[in-house]
Amino acid sequence: MRISIVFFMLLCFFSVTAFSSEATFFLxxxxxxxxxxxxxxxxxxxxxxxxLGEAKILWETVAGVQSVNTFYFRLEKGNIVSAKPEGVVDGKQILVSSLSGRFEILREQIIMVGLxxxxxxxxxxxxxxxxxxTQEKLERATKIHYLWSGFLQASFSGTSGNTDSATxxxxxxxxxxxxxxxxTAHLEGRYGKSDNEVSAEEVFGYLRENVEITSRLYVYGRIESKWDRVKDIDIAMIAELGFGxxxxxxxxxxxxxxxxxxLDFDLGATYSATDYSExxxxxxxxxxxxxxxxxxFANKWHINMSGQYIQDFEKPQNKENASQLDGYKLKFEFLLEIPLTDVLAFTCNLKDEYVNAPAxxxxxxxFYWLFGLKINL
Known part of the structure; x- marks a missing residue:
């Protein structure tokens, strides 16, 4: 019997506590x-x-409050009143306090209300x-998972253009x-065959460092390297320095x-060198x-798009009446990432590269397309 009474009293207590902040807000x-x-x-x-779920209401649009529960009201002069709100009469909020009893106050004189x-x-x-x-900054500065992030990705790629293959x-x-x-450090490898012949065998990577100058402006350095057996490239390197x-x-x-x-914008100067096998x-x-x-999107779907204009000031040797502005490239990349679990995601990657004066x-x-799985580290 005693256990039943205690249980009933606890149930009543938690019920009252759960509804202790319920009120009607008059707009x-x-x-x-x-x-x-x-x-x-x-x-x-x-x-x-x-x-409605959880909603935010601008306090200036509220005319008054009514509730059987006690709230704390901060007035424009800085003092705080603990009272039960009993609605609005002629633009005045009615409050009942254990110290002051029942009194009226202009709604505009109340600047905050809380529990x-x-x-x-x-x-x-x-x-x-x-x-x-301060605690968040300290954690970001001392805990490795706040500083470092990364991923591993395995994809199947199809190409059309210079080669038609599966990679x-x-x-x-x-x-x-x-x-x-x-x-940022990035490493990417491709290998594929077409008609029992190697159609793609290359390794590509880059390192990049951004340094913030102001809240809007940054400077950056980037170095890129590539090895491509199919195109007889022993090594190709591009050094880039600029601001963003x-x-x-x-x-x-x-x-x-x-x-x-x-949304970021880069503008930089580049120097490239390519060493061919032949x-x-x-x-x-x-x-x-x-x-x-x-x-x-809402900490879930991820879209990344980038567009590049690369101007090479060397005159193309394989184009008649070429000028220094003819050796340019256009690159576009689209990435869609759909999370499957906290660490695993499905990815779709589309890349398009246009060379005005190709070899x-x-x-x-x-044009490249890739579908694969990504593991976030």
């Missing part, structure tokens, strides 16, 4: 919303409603926010990112809630302009 346009007050954030009431005294104390909220930001592609990628800089602009930084623009969108080696100077768009025997356009 200035005549509407009303009934729900559970969760928090007060940046001049907005955060309310949980069974039909606890600390929740309507701006100094306390600011201190808590600064403490949280296996393996990719390893790693990044280290801080508030001051970002380091964060056109859109993460958090500045969202299409959907929790979206992560960035034939004359080449080297030249040039420039590159690159636009990179990255979009993570003898090669076509101007190459």
């Amino acid at each position: 200035k346009n005549g509407d009303r919303i009934t729900g559970t007050l969760k928090n007060f954030e940046e001049n907005h009431l955060v309310i949980a409603n069974p039909s 606890t005294e600390d929740s309507v104390n701006p100094e306390y909220l600011r201190t808590q926010k600064e403490l949280k930001e 296996f592609v393996g990719i390893a990628h790693v990044e280290r990112k801080t508030e001051a800089d970002k380091f 602009i964060h056109i859109i930084k993460e958090g500045e623009f969202q299409v959907f809630k929790d979206d992560k969108i960035t 034939g004359e080696d080449t080297n030249s100077a040039g420039m590159v302009a690159r636009l990179i768009y990255d979009h993570v 003898p025997g090669n076509k101007r356009n190459d």
Whole structure:
């Protein structure tokens, strides 16, 4: 019997606690919303409603509050009142306090409402926010998983253009990112056969370092290397140095809630050198302009698109009446990543490369498609 009574009392206690912040909020346009007050954030009431879910209501649009529960109200003069709100009469909020009894106050004189005294104390909220930001910065600076990230990817690739083949592609990628800089290392290998002959056998990789100068501007260096047996390239290297602009930084623009969108622009000078197994080696100077768009939809689907214009100032030898501006390339890349689990994702990668003055025997356009699985580290 005693156990039943205790259980009943506990049940009543938790029931009262669960509904201790339920209230009706009267809006200035005549509407009303009934729900559970969760928090007060940046001049907005955060309310949980069974039909609306969690919603934010601008405090300026609220005419008054009614509830059987006690809330904390911060007034414009800075004092805090603990009272039960009993609705609105002639534009005035009716409050009932254990100290002052029943009294009226203009709604405009109330600047915050919360569940606890600390929740309507701006100094306390600011201190808590600064403490949280400091703890996050400390974790990012000391814990390796905040600094380093990467992935392994295995894909099947089809090509059309200079070659028509089926190719296996393996990719390893790693990044280290801080508030001051970002380091990237990428390694990619391709191997394939067509009609029992090797159609693709190459290794490609690059290193890149970004250093932040201001919140918008950064400088970067990039070095790229390639070995290609099919094209008789013993080694090809491209060194790149330039600056970039964060056109859109993460958090500045969202299409959907929790979206992560960035848009960067690179402009750099390049120097390239290629050592062929047979034939004359080449080297030249040039420039590159690159636009990179990255979009993570609600921490799930991931889309990355990049476009490059690469200008080689060396006159093409295989084109009649060629000028120094004829040796250019256009590159476009599209990546779609669909998560399957926390670490495994399906990927679709499309690449297109246009060479205005290709080497003898090669076509101007190459198109690649890849479907594969990606393991996030």
